[in-house]
Amino acid sequence: MLTTLAVENYRSLRRVVMPLRRLNVVTGANGTGKSSLYRALRLLADASRNGAIAALAREGGLPSTLWAGPEQVRKDRPVQGTVRTGPVALRMGFASDDYGYAMDFGLPRPTDSAFHLDPEIKRESLWAGPFLRPASLLMERVNGRVRIRGDDGKWQDGGHVLQTFDSMLSEFADPQRAPELLALRERIRAWRFYDHLRTDADAPARRAQIGTRTPILDPDGADLAAALQTIREISPKGVLEEAIELAFPGSHVEIVNAAGRFELAFRQHGLLRPLSSAELSDGTLRYLLWVAALLTPRPPELLVLNEPETSLHPDLLPALANLVVTASKGAQVIVVTHSRPFVASLEALADDLHTLELLKAQGATALAHQHPLEEPPWKWPTR
Template sequence: MSLPPLTRVSIANYRSIRALHLPVGALTVFVGRNGTGKTNLYRALSLLRAAAEGRITRAIAEDGGVESVLWAGTRTRGPVRLTLSATLGDLTYAVEIGLPKRGSDAALPLEPLVKEERLTLASGARDIALMDRRGPTAWLRAADGGRITYDNELLGSETALAAFRDGARFPELDIARRALLDWRFYHAFRTDPESPLRRPALALTTPTLASDGADLAAVFATLWDVKVDPVDVEEAIDDAFPGARLEVVTGGADCRFALRFPDLPRAFAAHELSDGTLNYLALVGALLSYRLPAFLALNEPEASLHPDLLEPLARVVARAAERTQVWIVTHSESFADHLAAHAGAVPRTILKTDGATAIEGLTVTGEFVDP
């Protein structure tokens, strides 16, 4: 069963984001200066995936806690909650995170808690509620239409989305969870001497690149030896480094790769490649792997790349966007222009207005008004 695409995302009270409602297409590109809140968009999406894993509260705690991730501007009286929602096809999942209520919540002081969760199904003029969670109690609509209530069964540190895993009984909840779990996020691949990109990978069929790129050699080996169709990768490398070709070797328990340049007598192993070259190869592995995730997000992928590599990278993104949804945030207007030219993207400019992240042309109802 194919997973439903992401069509809309809403973020409220997250760091510099007061409230944003965004439509999402095959390729979504945001461009803006440093400090406008680009990375906050990327991180908010990663928290939705963490909700599907059941670790959203841990992710927030690791990021400094609720007070660190909540809206940083002027607040109204009363509790402020971080709210995230994703529309996946005709399903919409929403989660709210807040602080413990003194005397009533079984939690540590200042611990991030899941306060509410909802899953709804679009059906004509009125949405159908499939799951509603308030505090420790949740009710779910079963496949037969019956309503099942679970009283005081959930901890504030866990999500109902991850806790209820009976796909036969709650099929829509299972679809939403699997769709979010299939998302992948790539940000700032390490290229230092100890980077996992520079090491051999286990000789295992690897259809999708890990977030840290540690299995890049195995991703290439899968394309060379399992799919036996590395044409897209070969063209992407030749586009960036004319005449160069990737050599992939699988032997024993591991696999490795090297890059051979036309004007040099030998191939250069991963540990010998420049930071920019290695970063480009990792992005190629992420975007052209055997099986792409349902949704793929890149945060400032142009970092450490020479300007001459931005146009080839844009062409790689265009190929990936034919197979899956790609979300990119960048501070490079040149890269955004190349994405517009080669992938048909409409780059959206991120601004700061009165301390809040805003997007040029985006209405409060979540539609873009283009000139």
């Protein structure tokens, strides 16, 4: 379970060091940095597949994603430009009880390459335990060189030089000397993100699909019918029916198998025939997608949900909150939302809900009610 998330100089996140627990809800007004926090987590996940540079490029490159304010912010002075004293750095990392990891993006060196706008990975560090200390470092990358701490405590050369756009998470594999890096990579790759599940007229979830056992709902929801049937067959008996009944009393879901193609049939009280997924309202279909995503028989270590309440009627929020709380029993959950009623529904069901409210202070995102001395211990690796 992640205990700390740290981001520096990413959009409005000039410096955020956030404590995390089992069930976390990130809330705040529009423009306070909730989406930036969600994207930062996705960037960390992309690094495990060597996709962080491409993800930054899709956002406009490093110049567009860097903190746009001054290097130093003084509450007793108006915001003004100053001469930069440190290197340009976009940094993000996390810590858990057993491992911590951080990566540092910087500006590229002058070059004639056509890819001269690509940022470079300047530093990566992997350490044991929740706090970075010189003695806890297991592996680090400085520019392109990688070194590994051996069993005798001495540093060993990694053996090859990484390209400036390659993460050691994705490109360095040495199960003999660096098993911790491989373990961490697989854990990050198992993180699961759901962001604005499609319910438009052309959404994949509205079409019949070939059905196979589906313990994990695809991000586009195309395998919704197969995912619901998988929950019905291999999850504890009645969990699917309970989730439907809680939201739509007297209703139930059937999965029609037509020569191997699965289609959803939704029966409601008072109707003489079931409704197909193509006939369902956006809100009803979206709720069924969340049922498939959150009741997964194969929960991840980390499940991140971005505004799951979108398109749902307020009457469905308690049922959605129940799904989230149920999911948190098998996975660490981070929910990003601006809906106060949804937060209230979560608070009513979860005794251990960890609410993190974001606000803007002089253009920078900050955690409400967090004094600087109350931040979790965090230290960035130096270049």
